[in-house]
Amino acid sequence: MNNYTDILFEISRSGRTAYSLPKRDVPTISLEEKFSKVHLREEAAKLPEISELQLMRHYTALSNKNFGIENGFYPLGSCTMKYNPKINEDVARYRGFTNIHPLQTTRTLQGALRLMYELQEDLKVVSGMDAISLQPAAGAQGEWAGLMIIKAYHEKNEDLKTRRKILVPDSAHGTNPASAVIAGFDVVEIPSNEDGTVDLAALKQAVGEDTAGLMLTNPNTLGIFEKDILEMADIIHGVGGLLYYDGANLNAIMGITTPGAMGFDIVHLNLHKSFSTPHGGGGPGSGPVGVKAYLEPYLPIPRIEKTGNGFELNSNYPLSIGRVKGYFGNFGVNVRAYTYIRTMGARGLRKASESAVLHANYLRKRLEPYYDSPYKQVSKHEFVLSGNRQKKLGVRTVDIAKRLLDFGYYAPTIYFPLIVEECLMIEPTETESKETLDEFADAMIQIAKEVEDTPELVTGAPHHTSVKRLDEVTAARKPIVRFE
Ligand SMILES: Cc1ncc(COP(=O)(O)O)c(C=O)c1O
Incomplete structure (x- = not known):
């Protein structure tokens, strides 16, 4: 050895x-x-x-x-593990970008400032917002920055004392309620209906003078488009609340529609997902926050502005929520996202979303005869299945996920969203070939058959990895992080 x-x-x-x-x-x-x-x-x-x-x-x-997208298929729902084209890495390594320091004078940083300014302009178009700040370092921080903007806006209007509630659907990503609480709001959970979308009657009942805003991702975390979004926007705006868009699922709609067109006031985008920069392993990420024009004064400072002589930093925004991250955010991630957008172009971005949606629906249709499929309508970029049928035979979703490792795949997200029992959440992304989708579907079908014929093969999995099942609870509660 x-x-x-x-x-x-x-x-x-x-x-x-x-x-x-x-x-x-x-x-x-x-x-x-x-x-x-x-x-x-x-x-x-x-x-x-x-x-x-x-x-x-x-x-x-x-x-x-290690397992990464370059080793194999990585259908981790809600994470958009798509391929990061190597040209992004080449550009991020240009010496002109790697050898600069944010404390240099702006006169000597013109190239970097221009890139960030142009990236903001591109993201305005993709999101339908009027102004963007690239500062937040991840999606969750973008959410928090957006909520601080909601807070500052209500404070300016002198009704923050009464507007304490942020409404969040029960299918939301866990960071949504967490960000709302950290920003100092109370969270009200809105149930989903049997279609997997927000229950409008429950929403109407929950809104009132105490509503600060609604946080929503569309398509939602079940991969389903909230078709009543315009009505929801009217409901929230009707009581003086703001609409916050969790842009982590933008991969389904790039170039097709925008959160701006859906009536949202504030968004965050996950550059490290939709715009292909590396994701996973804890970062680095970038979660730009964007707003409609009337909220622009609240964005983080400094703002990058174009003047007659080039690009300048402006901190003269008295209503701003202030700086939320050192310097300008994670610049290297911005360079990668900029390169991705410029190499794809508007048509390429739209095609990426269309392919992501096609792949998800193709895979769902192939798997539906073998696994419970709680929502039958067309999916967007991801979909959920339930392992309930297998659970009745003594095999849990976690076992199916572990067995997939033997086939050389990263497992899908499991047990999330919480509203689906024995949930498997699958996001194939647009960068996979039909052959890969078929091979994965074949593996999933074989596992469904094993559950019926040789369930112990599945409950004992994985069989071919260097470590078998780990005690995840002990690893989290009593981590050994030091070499003795
Ligand atoms: C729907 C949704 N919202 C928010 C986030 C949080 O983003 P981040 O992990 O960059 O903080 C994620 C992350 O995967 C997500 O899927």
Whole structure:
């Protein structure tokens, strides 16, 4: 057995190096002489000493243990794990972008400011909003920034004291109610009807003078388009509330419709999903927040503005909710999203959404005879199935997900949205081929047959991974994060 994945300190042997420094071409100085208060360490830092080849093998072995979109199909519902074209990476690595610092004078940052300004302009078109800030670092932070804008708006109108409630459908992503609570609002859950969309009667009953706003994603997390969205917008606006759009599901509607056209006042977008920049593993992300013109004064500062001489930063917005992230947000993610939008063009973005929707419906139709399908209408970019039929035979959705690992797939999202029992949430994305969709469908069908014939094969899965089932609760409650 090789030791490639052993910890670097374990394979360290004195005298081995994986690098060599260039010949020094500046005079030597003594730190002690130069800085009177400097405290020098008495012995060398205990860093691992390894050869370049060992280092390569170590990291290659670790990366081979990882699963990413470049290893295989990754139908993780609600996460839009689509392929990130490599040209995005090339552009993000341009030295002109990697060697700048946000504290340089704006005169020396004109290229970066222009890119961010133009990205904002593009996102205005895609979202139907009038102004965008790229600052938030992820979807959840974009949500929070949007809610702080709702708060600042009601405060300006002097009715924040009464407007305490944010309405959130029961199918919402968990970050929605969490962001509302962190922003200081009370959350009111609105039930879904049997079509999987917001129950309008319940919405009408819940709204009132105390409504600050409604948070919604459309298509919703079941992959279903809220067809009553215009009526919902009227209901919310009718009582003086604002409509917040969770743009994480924009992959279904790019170039086809916009949250602006649906009546939303504020959106956040997940650049690290819809616009193909890497997603997963905890970031980095980018969750720009966009607003209709009347809310522009509340956006985070500084704003990037075009002047006669180029691009400038302007912090002179007294109603702004302030800065929400250091500097300008995650600039590298913005560069990737900009490259994606410019290489796709308007028609390409629309085609991407159309293909994402087609793929989801194709896969759903192939799987419907074998798994319960709670919602029969056309799906958008993702769909949900239920493992209820399999549960009656003693096999749970988690078992099906684990068995899929044996086929070399990442498992779909499971047990979310919470309103679907034994839920499997599948998002194939537009970047997969028909062959891949068919192979995945074949695997899912085979698993459904195994549940009937050899259920222990499924409940004992995975069989071919380097680790089997982990105790997830203990891992979360008592994580071992230190090497002893
Ligand atoms: C519908 C929805 N809303 C919000 C979020 C939160 O985005 P982020 O993970 O970037 O914070 C997600 C993330 O997947 C999502 O699917």
